[in-house]
Amino acid sequence: MAKRLFDGVTSVFQTDRAIVLRDGMVTELRAATAGDRRNDQAVHVAVAAPGMIDMQINGAGDAQFNFDPTPATLARIAAGAREGGTAHILPTFITAEGQSYLQALAAVRQAMDDRMPGIAGIHLEGPFLSPARPGIHDPSSIRPLAEDDVIALEREARDFPGPILLTLAPECQEPAQLNRLAAAGIILFAGHSEARPEHLEQMRGATHLWNAMPGLNSRTPGIVSEVLAGDRLFAGLIADGHHVGPHALRISLRAAADRLCLVTDAMLTLAGASQGFDLHGRHITLSDGRLTGEDGTLAGAHIAMDQSVSNVVAIAGIDPLVALRTATVNPARALGREKSLGRIAPGLPASVSLFDRSLNSVGVAIEGQLYLRD
Incomplete structure (x- = not known):
């Protein structure tokens, strides 16, 4: 009750x-x-x-999807996410060598076939990103789509049990390849990208708005302006107080509250005991709620969905009901699952x-x- x-x-x-x-x-x-x-x-x-639906979560409970892309890892991540009130996750596999993402797809397929609670689909963040905006991703593994990738992703999408969300830099890909992926039912988000409006036609949204992309510019439109000034693109938003400052958070929610989707971008430290880990040969440290590399680059986040909702209310001054929509209704719509989630x-x-x-x-x-x- x-x-x-x-x-x-x-x-x-x-x-x-x-x-x-x-x-x-x-x-x-x-x-x-x-x-x-x-x-x-x-x-x-x-x-x-x-x-609540988290469309971007890399790890939790001392387990990281990239480190061990197996159903056992997914169970630990889903359990850690539930500690913060998340019911459904898209476990996120980030840039890795070659076609390592196929192992991640197989793990999620197995977990969903076994009806593992909380696994709703998969988010592949890379490796098809812009070398100019790598963030914490391994630059040596970033590359454009190849024909073998398109064929493999089309094959996976035919009978995959949940949505496949793919973050890529559309300006670095052949338009025909993007058309084929979208036609196969893969949800395309622009991220780690310097895309202009003409590159976003096949995109349904943007990944971690404001991060790993150019900010607002008075003369040069880009991803941020297309999300905030348009009426079509969804966008993930990390409300941990580190990835997006208070003013940008307020601007975003006041402009596009009906299309923003809170995401945690959480790493293995969430609901875990770890205070740090190694990623692509770089040591990542948790300090004051921030996960950073030695050069200060943000490396994912350490926040749960319930705290994200609370932050939106407290920092952006958004009505609690609107804040809850960004964690529930909006991601369901972004994933095309509004009839069931x-x-x-x-x-x-x-x-x-x-x-x-x-x-x-x-x-x-x-x-x-x-x-x-x-």
């Missing part, structure tokens, strides 16, 4: 609502009764919302994130399984 419910459909919080789950489905959504309040089997929370309604799979009154996660329900925080 929720004191306040955001169902992902209406534009207001509903008060004192009961969500009835059975056999992995939402069977009823109604006003709470006195019997519900006395029922010691019921879970009582301050706020309930559709299960991002909503709480009878007849839909049970996917609910549970919060206290300060929007701290207290638990997650996924397909009939309830995970409550200690």
Whole structure:
């Protein structure tokens, strides 16, 4: 039972609502009764919302997808993400040598075939990025798409059990190749890129807005201006207070709140004990909530989704309901899964994130399984 419910459909919080789950489905959504309040089997929370979706998470629980792209690693990452209220993740495999991404695709396919809770698809971030904007990615492995890559990705997309999101630099690829990938159903996001508007035709969105791309320019349009001034592109946004400053966060949310998707970009330190790790021969250190290389380059993030939502409210002054939309409804739309995710309604799979009154996660329900925080 929720004191306040955001169902992902209406534009207001509903008060004192009961969500009835059975056999992995939402069977009823109604006003709470006195019997519900006395029922010691019921879970009582301050706020309930559709299960949060993290479209970009590299690791959690001391496990990193690139280090060990296996279903066992995915289980640890999904469990770590649930600690922060995330119901569904796109585990993210970043730039690696050759066609290493095929092993990541195989691991996610196996996890989804086995109905592993929380795995909704995959995000491949690279290796098809711009050498001019590598960020923390391994420059020696960044390269343009080759014909073998397009064929392999088309083949994978034919029967993949969830969305494949691919971050690339479109200006570094052949337009015909992008057309083929989009036609195959692969979701293309521009990232680690210096793309101009003419390069973004086949893009559905942008990865970690403001980061690894040129910022706003009064005369030269680019990815940021196309997201904020346009009405089509979605964009991931890291709200950890380090990747995007307060002013840029406010500008972004006021301009495009209906298309921004909070992402964590979390690494293995999230919900883990590690204080650092090695990546591409560089040591990454966690300090004051920041993950950086020795040269100060940001190396992913150390933040959970519930804290991301809270930061959007506190830093950007955004209404809590709008903040929750950026973690639920918007990513479901970006992934083309708005009929099954991002909503709480009878007849839909049970996917609910549970919060206290300060929007701290207290638990997650996924397909009939309830995970409550200690």
